[in-house]
Amino acid sequence: MSLRHAVLGLLAEFPGSGYDLMKVFDISLRNVWPASQSQVYSELNALAADGLIAVSATGPRGRKEYVITDDGTAELRRWLAETRPARNFHVEGLLRVHFLGQLPPDQAREYLTWLAEANIAERKKLRELEAEIAGDTRDLALYGRLALEYGLRNAAMTAEWAAWAAERIDDIESVRAGRADSGGRSDEK
Amino acid sequence: MSLRHAVLGLLAEFPGSGYDLMKVFDISLRNVWPASQSQVYSELNALAADGLIAVSATGPRGRKEYVITDDGTAELRRWLAETRPARNFHVEGLLRVHFLGQLPPDQAREYLTWLAEANIAERKKLRELEAEIAGDTRDLALYGRLALEYGLRNAAMTAEWAAWAAERIDDIESVRAGRADSGGRSDEK
DNA sequence: GGGGCCATGTAATCGGTTACATGATTGA
DNA sequence: TCAATCATGTAACCGATTACATGGCCCC
Numbered sequence: 001m002s003l004r005h006a007v008l009g010l011l012a013e014f015p016g017s018g019y020d021l022m023k024v025f026d027i028s029l030r031n032v033w034p035a036s037q038s039q040v041y042s043e044l045n046a047l048a049a050d051g052l053i054a055v056s057a058t059g060p061r062g063r064k065e066y067v068i069t070d071d072g073t074a075e076l077r078r079w080l081a082e083t084r085p086a087r088n089f090h091v092e093g094l095l096r097v098h099f100l101g102q103l104p105p106d107q108a109r110e111y112l113t114w115l116a117e118a119n120i121a122e123r124k125k126l127r128e129l130e131a132e133i134a135g136d137t138r139d140l141a142l143y144g145r146l147a148l149e150y151g152l153r154n155a156a157m158t159a160e161w162a163a164w165a166a167e168r169i170d171d172i173e174s175v176r177a178g179r180a181d182s183g184g185r186s187d188e189k
Numbered sequence: 190m191s192l193r194h195a196v197l198g199l200l201a202e203f204p205g206s207g208y209d210l211m212k213v214f215d216i217s218l219r220n221v222w223p224a225s226q227s228q229v230y231s232e233l234n235a236l237a238a239d240g241l242i243a244v245s246a247t248g249p250r251g252r253k254e255y256v257i258t259d260d261g262t263a264e265l266r267r268w269l270a271e272t273r274p275a276r277n278f279h280v281e282g283l284l285r286v287h288f289l290g291q292l293p294p295d296q297a298r299e300y301l302t303w304l305a306e307a308n309i310a311e312r313k314k315l316r317e318l319e320a321e322i323a324g325d326t327r328d329l330a331l332y333g334r335l336a337l338e339y340g341l342r343n344a345a346m347t348a349e350w351a352a353w354a355a356e357r358i359d360d361i362e363s364v365r366a367g368r369a370d371s372g373g374r375s376d377e378k
Numbered sequence: 379g380g381g382g383c384c385a386t387g388t389a390a391t392c393g394g395t396t397a398c399a400t401g402a403t404t405g406a
Numbered sequence: 407t408c409a410a411t412c413a414t415g416t417a418a419c420c421g422a423t424t425a426c427a428t429g430g431c432c433c434c
Contacts (some may be wrong), residue, residue, distance in 0.1 A: 002281050003421075009288035031276075033284045036423060040388060059412045061385045073291075080292050084303065085281035087220075087311075090190050090394095092274035095222045097336045099198035099327035103269050114273065122276075132299075137368070139290035142361045146354045147286045150347075157346045158339075160401055165335045172331045179326070192393075208413055225395060230414060250402045250413045279422095 007043050008052060008076040011068040013140055015056055018044050018064070022044050024143070028144055031151060047072070097165070109169045116162035123155035195222050196232050197241060197265040200257040202329055204245055207233050207253070217333055220340060224254075236261070286354070290365070298358045305351035312344035 010024055012017070018041045025035045035043075044066060047053045052072035057065040068076070093115060100108040130148055133141050199205070199213055200297060207230045214224045224232075236242045241261035246254040257265070282304060289297040319337055320331050 002279070002284055003419085005288075006284055009284075009291065012288070012291055017385075018387095019383095024301075024383095029284070029287070030288065031278075032280055034278050034422095038387075038389095038424085039422065042388095045387095059385095060432095063385060064388095076288065076317060077291055080285060080300070081290060081296055084307075085285060088225050088277070088280060088282070089220075090191070091221055091277060093277070094336045094339060095191055095195055095218070096269060096274060097339075098221065098299055098329060098332050099194075099265065099269060100332045100335075102198065102201055102266055110267070118273075123260070133230070137364055139365070140287060143289045144287050146289075146357060147283045148282060149259055150286075150350050153346055153350050154343075161339050161342050164214070165338070168335060175326055175331060176328070190393085206413075207415095208411095211413095223394095227396085227415075227417095231416095232417090248413090249404095251415095252413060281379065 001090065002033060003035055003039060003043055004047065005076060005079045006066060007040065007047060008072050010140075011053055011066055011161075012073060012076055013138070015065050015067040017059075017066070024140075028140060032147060100169075101172075105169050105173045109166045112162045112166035112169070115138070116159045116166070119155045119159035119162065123152060123159070126151045191222060192224055192228060192270045193236065194265060195224070196229065196236060197257060197261050197268075200242055200255055201262060201265055203326070204254050204256040204339075205246075206255070213329075217329060221336060263266055289358075290361075291374035294358050294362045298355045301351045301355035301358070305355070306347045308344045308351065312341060312348070315340045315344065 004024075004074075006029065007021060010021055014020075018037075021040055022035075023039055025033070025040065029035070042112075044053065046121075048055065048066065052069060052075055053066045055064045056067040057067065087126060089160050102184065103111070112130070113154075130145070133145070148169065190290075192357065194220065195214075197209060203209075207226075210229055210233075211224075211226055214222070214229065218224070233242065233253075236340065237244065237255070241258060242255045243258050243262055244253045245256040248254065292300070311312055315337060319334075319341070322334070322337075
């Protein structure tokens with residue numbers, strides 16, 4: 001139920017419309033908790049129905065500006081203080097690694113070097129983002145910078161690991177070669 | 190559509206029943222791609238309907254043993270060779286960091302130190318797992334070890350980052366204090 | 379006038395989780 | 407005999423994605 005708390009968290013910092021929130025999701029939170037337009041609008045209606053937020057003003061084109069209510073603030077703080085995030089599951093990039101034995105060694109290596117490069121590129125993008133928000137002293141940016149630093153370290157670590165793993169392919173393949181083998185690519189003609 | 194390829198990947202290494210696969214998901218893949226029982230069984234039926242796997246034997250209690258077909262092998266290799274994983278979204282632990290300004294500094298710090306400790310514990314668990322599978326030379330274990338190394342590095346990196354971030358709280362709070370402030374906890378009496 | 383942005387919503391579908399339901403076989 | 411394990415399936419629900427649908431407002 002984290003989208004709910006993401007919306008609450010944003011409205012705790014500034015009142016805004018669904019359209020306003022969408023922009024924030026697309027910029028500040030895109031690497032952390034992306035949300036689609038339809039999801040944001042229906043969550044706003046659900047939160048309003050539950051009394052955690054309220055319409056504070058209406059504007060042109062049916063614009064509805066929402067503010068967080070006391071109940072909403074309480075719920076946000078309860079979530080932050082009393083619950084802990086679940087471990088991160090469903091890591092597709094890592095799932096693939098398990099099955100790399102299905103590919104010829106050079107293709108397996110190619111995947112890992114691609115992963116390394118993709119993470120170096122990612123790191124560069126984050127560095128640019130960091131420069132952009134350097135002067136921002138709003139709360140969201142202050143704490144967002146901590147999250148961004150995580151992104152930087154993660155990209156660096158992943159790139160290093162992928163390069164290391166690419167080098168391990170030869171070791172693995174020599175173990176496989178030293179077996180009266182079945183499985184893997186053994187069905188090839 | 191990764192569950193589909195996870196099942197294909199496992200059946201590429203050994204024929205097995207839904208029950209057999211469940212055990213592998215619960216052990217080898219639990220940190221990477223968990224799957225529920227109902228999901229595995231319905232995916233097996235779907236894969237069989239699509240001709241990517243086939244029932245190779247039946248046993249007691251309605252046991253159905255599946256093997257991967259040539260089409261299935263082709264699809265698995267196509268997935269590995271021609272598609273690339275999407276970036277990892279929806280990281281709840283990081284979403285929370287953005288909203289830590291809603292908590293008093295000591296509670297924000299507490300969250301980060303908890304994160305650091307949780308990752309140190311995680312690392313220890315992975316080290317134990319590593320020792321357990323040390324002698325296993327099946328393909329799944331060979332490549333699985335690369336993924337495990339990722340887990341180890343990730344836990345170490347995250348723990349270090351969280352400890353670093355916890356130390357940054359004071360800096361952030363002094364920026365906030367030096368503002369004729371609104372937002373955050375400013376609504377408190 | 380018209381293009382681009384502001385603004386909100388609905389519907390279909392998908393992948394995943396949880397709970398429910400059932401029963402056969404094996405071995406102590 | 408009876409508990410543990412093997413074994414497969416269905417149904418309800420939830421969160422998320424994608425596509426569709428509509429229209430007002432602002433400024434050039």
